[in-house]
Every structure is written in structure tokens, then in C-alpha cells.
Amino acid sequence: MKKAVFLDRDGVLNEVLTSRVKFVNHPGQLFLLEGAAEAVAEITNAGYPVFIVTNQGGIGLGFMTEEKLRKVHKRLTSMLEQKGGKVIDIAYCPHKPTQGCTCRKPEPGMLIDLAEKHGINLSDSVMVGDHERDVEAGKAAGCKTVFIGDGETKADAKAPSLAEAVKPIISLLGS
Incomplete structure (x- = not known):
């Protein structure tokens, strides 16, 4: 089973x-x-698969369609690939924030599903995110966690940006 990096999307990438x-x-x-695409490339080049896990309640609330989200993600992966990064898969929760599903972070459903699908040892x-719900989802799935930002957190490591989080991420993957 492989090690992997799970990234929240909005506020991280x-x-x-x-x-x-x-x-x-x-x-x-x-x-x-700034530096997000290069950070994904650095993680990719270090040999770790990268996945994106993102709450997209705007779908359930009617602000966007799943087809539009696919186009956003196609643009995102293309932008990351231009700098040498590779995203293996993207999981998203389309439900309304109050729907009570098992996939919306802080629930670990998206991470668990990706791990099962791709043979990942959680x-x-x-798991890297800019909200405590991302950290909670990572911990609930059994992952080590990195918080992006300057607030209080229960994450294993913290950095002001994904670019500055690469070293702590790689360090946690090695431990």
C-alpha cells in the first residue's frame, strides 16, 4: 500500500x-x-501520489453544476501539470453543508474512498488543508495532517502556504 498526499482545494491550491x-x-x-503548482510538482517529483478532496456545497445549493465543476477541475489539473505536478484523482462532496452526508469534511468519506480505490495506506x-475541518477529516481517516494558515490547529504540522508546507509534508511521509 502506498503513501499519498491529500490536498484540500480552495485556500490551499x-x-x-x-x-x-x-x-x-x-x-x-x-x-x-503563489507557489501552489510548484509545490504539487515537488511532491509529485518526490514520488508521492497527490489527490484532491474538496467540499463543493455550491452544487447542492444550486450555484454550480457537476459539469461546471468538472471543467474547473480540468483547468486546475492542466495548470498543475504545466509546472510538472500530477493529480491522480479528485473527490468532491456535492451535498449541501447541512445535508449530513459521510463525504463532507470533517467526515473522512472522501479520503477513505480514494484510499480504497487507489491502494493508499491512510x-x-x-492530509493538507486550510480549515480545521480538513484536519479533522484527515485525523478521522487516520492520516497525519498539515494545516495551511496561521490560526490555531490540532494538525501535526503547520505552514503559511502549500509552498512552505512541502518540507513538513515530506518529513511526515518519511516518519
Whole structure:
């Protein structure tokens, strides 16, 4: 079974709630955060598969369609590949935030499903996110965790950006 890196999308890879974009509901609203593509490339080049796990309640709330989300993710993976990064698979929760599903973070459903599908050992893997719900999902799945941001966290490591989190991520994968 392989080790892997699971990344939240909004706030880790791309802008959200910025002066340029509030939420990413179509491909033109996708702007990568500085150094994010290079960070994914560095993780990829270190030999670790990268997965994205993202809550997309905008689908359940009617702000976007799953087809539009597929186009956003196609643009995202293309932008990451241009810098040498590779995303193996993307899991998303389309449900409304209050729907009570088992896939919406902080529940671990998306991580567990990807691990089963791709032969990933969750206890040797790392979940990276910018909200405590991401950390909680990672811990519930048995992963080590990295928090992106400057707030309080129960994560195993913390960094101000994905670019600065690469070393702690690689370190946790080695331990």
C-alpha cells in the first residue's frame, strides 16, 4: 500500500474569498495561489501520489453544476501539470453543508474512498488543508495532517502556504 498526499482545494491550491474571487463556480474564477503548482510538482517529483478532496456545497445549493465543476477541475489539473505536478484523482462532496452526508469534511468519506480505490495506506499518508475541518477529516481517516494558515490547529504540522508546507509534508511521509 502506498503513501499519498491529500490536498484540500480552495485556500490551499487556489484563491477563495479574495478581492479577485469569492468562490470558484466556473473555470474563469480559478486562480492558483503563489507557489501552489510548484509545490504539487515537488511532491509529485518526490514520488508521492497527490489527490484532491474538496467540499463543493455550491452544487447542492444550486450555484454550480457537476459539469461546471468538472471543467474547473480540468483547468486546475492542466495548470498543475504545466509546472510538472500530477493529480491522480479528485473527490468532491456535492451535498449541501447541512445535508449530513459521510463525504463532507470533517467526515473522512472522501479520503477513505480514494484510499480504497487507489491502494493508499491512510496511516502513512498526509492530509493538507486550510480549515480545521480538513484536519479533522484527515485525523478521522487516520492520516497525519498539515494545516495551511496561521490560526490555531490540532494538525501535526503547520505552514503559511502549500509552498512552505512541502518540507513538513515530506518529513511526515518519511516518519
